[in-house]
Amino acid sequence: MSGLPVEVRRPHVRLTRLAFENFRNYASLQLRLDGRHVCLYGANGAGKTNLIEAVSMLSPGRGLRGAEFTDLIRCDPEGRLAHNWALSADVRDGDVDRRLSLALELDEQGKSKRTARLDGAPTTQNDLAELMRIIWLTPSMDRVFVGPASDRRKFLDRQVMAHFPSHGAFSAAYEKAMRQRNALLEQGRSDPAWLDAIELGMASAGAAMAIHRVDAVRMMQAAILARPEGAFPKALIDLNGEQETQAANGMPLTDIEQEIVARLRENRAKDQAVGRTLEGVHRTDLRVVHAPKGLPADQCSTGEQKALLMGLILANAQALFERDFAPSPLLLLDEAAAHLDSDRRAALYDELAALGGQAWLTGTDRSLFDAFGDRAQRFEVSDGVVREG
Ligand SMILES: Nc1ncnc2c1ncn2[C@@H]1O[C@H](COP(=O)(O)OP(=O)(O)OP(=O)(O)O)[C@@H](O)[C@H]1O
Ligand SMILES: [Mg+2]
Numbered sequence: 001m002s003g004l005p006v007e008v009r010r011p012h013v014r015l016t017r018l019a020f021e022n023f024r025n026y027a028s029l030q031l032r033l034d035g036r037h038v039c040l041y042g043a044n045g046a047g048k049t050n051l052i053e054a055v056s057m058l059s060p061g062r063g064l065r066g067a068e069f070t071d072l073i074r075c076d077p078e079g080r081l082a083h084n085w086a087l088s089a090d091v092r093d094g095d096v097d098r099r100l101s102l103a104l105e106l107d108e109q110g111k112s113k114r115t116a117r118l119d120g121a122p123t124t125q126n127d128l129a130e131l132m133r134i135i136w137l138t139p140s141m142d143r144v145f146v147g148p149a150s151d152r153r154k155f156l157d158r159q160v161m162a163h164f165p166s167h168g169a170f171s172a173a174y175e176k177a178m179r180q181r182n183a184l185l186e187q188g189r190s191d192p193a194w195l196d197a198i199e200l201g202m203a204s205a206g207a208a209m210a211i212h213r214v215d216a217v218r219m220m221q222a223a224i225l226a227r228p229e230g231a232f233p234k235a236l237i238d239l240n241g242e243q244e245t246q247a248a249n250g251m252p253l254t255d256i257e258q259e260i261v262a263r264l265r266e267n268r269a270k271d272q273a274v275g276r277t278l279e280g281v282h283r284t285d286l287r288v289v290h291a292p293k294g295l296p297a298d299q300c301s302t303g304e305q306k307a308l309l310m311g312l313i314l315a316n317a318q319a320l321f322e323r324d325f326a327p328s329p330l331l332l333l334d335e336a337a338a339h340l341d342s343d344r345r346a347a348l349y350d351e352l353a354a355l356g357g358q359a360w361l362t363g364t365d366r367s368l369f370d371a372f373g374d375r376a377q378r379f380e381v382s383d384g385v386v387r388e389g
Contacts, residue, residue: 012321012328013133014358015055016097017090022074022082024050025384034377035092037352037359039369042381048362051381052136052332054087055360057114058100059132060125060168061158064332065140069104069112093131093327100131129165133320136332137313145297145305149285156239156286157209159316160216162329167212174205178277181264185272195268203260206281207253210243213284216319223319224311231340231347232311233304234291241284288312306339314351321355331359337368346371 018031025047040048049065056063057072074082086103101117116123118131135158144151161167181198184191217237224234239248242263246256263279264271271277288297290308297308313331320329331352337345349372352359361376363369369376380387 011094012357013091013093013131013330015089015330016092018055018087019089020054020087021085023054023072023085023087024074026050026054027074027076027384029384029386031379031386033358035358036374037361037372037376039372039376039378040360040362040381040386041364041366041369041378043364046381047384047386048381049138049334050384051386052334052360052362055089055330056134056136056332057087057102058089058091058128059134059161060129060165061161064136064138064334069114070106073104091131098131100128126165126169129161129168131327133162133165133327133329134332135159135162135313135316135320135329136334137309137336138332138334141309142302142306144309145288145300149283152286152288153282153284156213156217156284159220159312160209160212162316162320163216163219163323163326164212167209170205170208170212174202174209174281177201177205178280178282182271182276185268186275188272196265199261199264200257202264202280203257206243206260207247207256209281210241210247210256210284211253213239213241213281214244214247217286219319219323220312220316223315223322227311227315227318230351231344232307232314233293235297235308235312235315236289236291237312238287239284240287241281242279243281244284303339307344310336310348314348314355317355317357321357328357331355331357333359333361335362337361337363342371349375 014035016033016035018033019029020026021028040051042048053063053065072085074085084104086101088099088101091098091100099119103115105113105115107113116128118127141155144155157167157171177198181195181202184195184198217239221237227234243256243260246259260280267278288308289295290297290300290304297305300308317329317331320326337348340348345368353375361369366378369378378389380389
């Protein structure tokens with residue numbers, strides 16, 4: 001035994017090359033990345049958000065704008081739509097280089113699907129989610145605390161998915177089963193065996209989702225509390241949902257499943273009357289309190305809410321970086337620097353530098369990133385053309 005500490009943490013994941021074709025306003029793009037953080041600057045409408053949207057498409061889901069895959073196809077200035085888009089990235093995962101290629105595929109019915117290949121071989125959404133843990137902050141999330149619970153749930157589930165890649169598949173399975181259940185109830189078909197089977201599917205996905213959410217929120221909260229006091233206020237977070245409360249109280253997965261099954265069966269008539277499923281993990285909310293003020297986030301000022309959100313994202317990044325055996329996340333921060341005062345901006349860059357990994361930031365002016373010094377690589381974006389410098 002050498003007595004040296006055993007390093008179990010994996011080196012950080014980063015992109016070393018990003019290329020795409022016919023994606024949004026880009027005819028084609030090829031970026032070489034040296035492993036530092038990445039700052040993209042350029043005028044409004046230049047293609048900065050589109051570029052980080054392309055990065056966000058490397059993990060399952062519909063990316064940071066929640067876009068339809070077909071909307072990503074480039075429409076040229078003459079209004080001609082390209083045939084397809086394709087993305088490819090070289091990912092350094094520790095000492096291993098992986099090549100990831102994604103493309104849109106349209107079937108005969110015109111339905112779109114994203115296909116992924118890893119090192120040339122077809123790969124599943126789940127493998128993709130295992131490799132690419134991506135979290136982001138965009139201006140449209142600014143109102144997440146005052147908007148509908150569905151926005152907060154979406155935000156929460158993205159954070160959870162970065163911890164537990166299967167969370168995405170469970171969410172999709174739950175939603176699909178719920179749609180089937182609602183349709184059956186609406187048709188008034190009394191086929192109890194069929195309903196039982198669908199509700200069992202909802203229960204097994206729902207129970208897993210509740211447990212994932214509780215575990216991820218615990219890790220996030222621990223990371224928030226471990227943060228030094230600084231530019232971004234600490235938040236107290238918890239989940240407002242029956243199944244999550246059960247999970248937090250240590251109820252085993254199979255018992256939570258049974259609870260969901262019982263509740264769905266009990267609610268059939270009520271749900272049929274209103275045409276939807278009234279209760280379940282699809283109604284869970286994330287509660288956030290500004291810790292120093294003891295105020296619910298929705299009662300904080302706009303600036304305070306933005307700062308809270310930034311603190312949450314940074315804390316979750318920290319929590320993800322600290323997990324052993326899991327790949328580290330990529331962090332996409334769209335226009336996050338512009339609204340910060342210069343001290344907070346410098347604090348953000350220091351924090352990102354300390355985290356390591358690869359963060360992608362956008363802003364209209366190069367000078368916004370001055371305080372990053374040589375800790376970031378800079379690119380100018382202009383009308384779908386990108387130049388280093
Ligand atoms: N499918 C598409 N084909 C061609 N152009 C598109 C497509 N989708 C979006 N665009 C265009 O891409 C341009 C760049 O958009 P993007 O959101 O990346 O700009 P940005 O650099 O982030 O600007 P801002 O600073 O205003 O946020 C916009 O003019 C938009 O209309
Ligand atoms: Mg933008």
